[in-house]
Amino acid sequence: MDHPAPGMAPTPLTDHETALVRAGLAVVEPYAADLTVYFYTILFARYPQVRELFPDDMDVQRDRLLRGLLRIVDLVDDPENLVRFCTLLGRDHRKFGALEAHYPAVGECLLASLARYAGAAWTPDVEAAWTRAYTTAARVMMLAAADDTRLRPATWAAQIVRHEHRGHGIAEITVRTETPYPYQAGQYVSMRTPWQRKAWRQYSPANAPRADSTLTFHIRAVPGGRVSNALVHRAAPGDIVTLGPPQGDMTLAAAGDRDLVCVAGGTGLAPIRALLEQAALGDMRRYVDLFVGARTAEELYGLDDMLRMAQRQHWLSVRAAVSHQHIAGREGTLPQVLREFGPWGQHEAFLCGPPGMVTAAARILRNEGVPAARIHHDPLSDPVLTTPLAPSRHEPESEYL
Known part of the structure; x- marks a missing residue:
């Protein structure tokens, strides 16, 4: 799949293209669960190198793909907010190890999946409109990731320096990053543990930024939660967790x-x-x-x-x-x-x-x-x-x- 030349701003879809994109989605929506299974099946078969980016349990991931796709379609006639949304996605995907080479592969398999379940409704015009929509979203994500790369790392290693149980399944965990972690009080942080290396969960620091580069998290062990239970019941001082970039505007x-x-x-x-x-x-x-x-x-x-x-x-x-x-x-x-x-x-x-x-x-x-x-x-x-x-x-x- 071709992408616009670097530096070229994405061109908004026309009203006709927007209508075709939404019409195509309406046709495949009854088959959404099967479509997402098929998408990941052919993606991993055609491009096995991308499998390592995804968690072992794909049930939640398939739902996330669908909801992300639905939001992009919802914003397809709202260029300003489509750019905002895809910018957030592009920056966040750096922590997963997503590369520019992965975007064409995803686009190819997504369009193939849509074509399979849309059947006769997948006309050349619908395919062209979807190609433009995906190209626009992917380009914004790639540009956002490239810009973010120049500003900060994708992740920060953080060592647990204190772990205290506070009762009722809650642990107070303090970590120290090797380099200053640039966040504001009120923001939240995605965290990965060494025991679930492809699973990220969001937690909010319970402190304003400190001079010693430490952050304290209050984490409750959620029933069935593999990440939270590991952090509360298994983690200990000396263990290393990974932090993604700070997010949120509650400051x-x-x-x-x-x-x-x-x-x-x-x-x-x-x-x-x-x-x-x-x-x-x-x-x-x-x-x-x-x-x-x-x-x-x-x-x-x-x-x-x-x-x-x-x-x-x-x-x-x-x-x-x-x-x-x-x-x-x-x-x-x-x-x-x-x-x-x-x-x-x-x-x-x-x-x-x-x-x-x-x-x-x-x-x-x-x-x-x-x-x-x-x-x-x-x-x-x-x-x-x-x-x-x-x-x-x-x-x-x-x-x-």
Whole structure:
């Protein structure tokens, strides 16, 4: 498959080409599961050298391919956000070892798969439109990866220097990178362990950047989670993990000069704690209301640390809520308690925790007049596929390639 010459900006698809791309997708959508199986089968058969880039368990990977493809098609008539999305994909794929030579192979097998399941609907015009769409997306990804290569490494090696169990399946793990790791408080980091070398998971540092190049993560062992369980129960000081580039826009820079309302559930307190630590390092001229929630009082992870911070910082107010235990104080879900202490219409909001909690809290804040642009949270599932693209006229999906 040919690609535009280096330096040439991708040309947007015409309205007719956009319609053909979407029509082609509509035809194959009923066969999506079979199509993705076929795609990877012929990709690995024709280009066995790319197999090592993918995890052994391909079930999740096939779903990621489909959702990534759907989002590209959704943005095919929105060039600005298509470039943003493909730029994120291109940068992120560096950590997997993706090379420019892999893109033509993927395009060839993708078009062959679409042709097989579209049948008679796969006309020369539809094929040409899909070729243009893929070429555009692939070129943006390659250019983004090339630019990123000039700015920073694809990954950072980090040695575990401290590993402490905090109860309820949570470990506090501190790592040190060989070279400074360039992140901002509130961002999240993809991490790979030596025990699952093709599996990446996202975790948020619980601290603002430090001079000694250490980062602390609060990681909960998820039932069936091979990466989280290895980090909590197997990892030890001296082990080496790998970090991908920092991602996310949930930083203090996004808040302007408004007062803040922060909502944290479980280990979702980590990025909120990093934001507050960053705020304490500066000249804080606004107030912060922090709500920490859990099912029971014993599970109010990190609350004592936040209460101690509130004693030192006059601008910080901390409240806790439990939803499954009768205790003195606030009882109820975190979103319910949040609503009691409003209104929040003039605040900037930062949310982190289980997806259901984040969704409910965001709904309450919007109902109280907080614009969606002032409600900040990380993507609720796989970040690269669902990172909000602003400004955008498309609603992002709630779930990553």
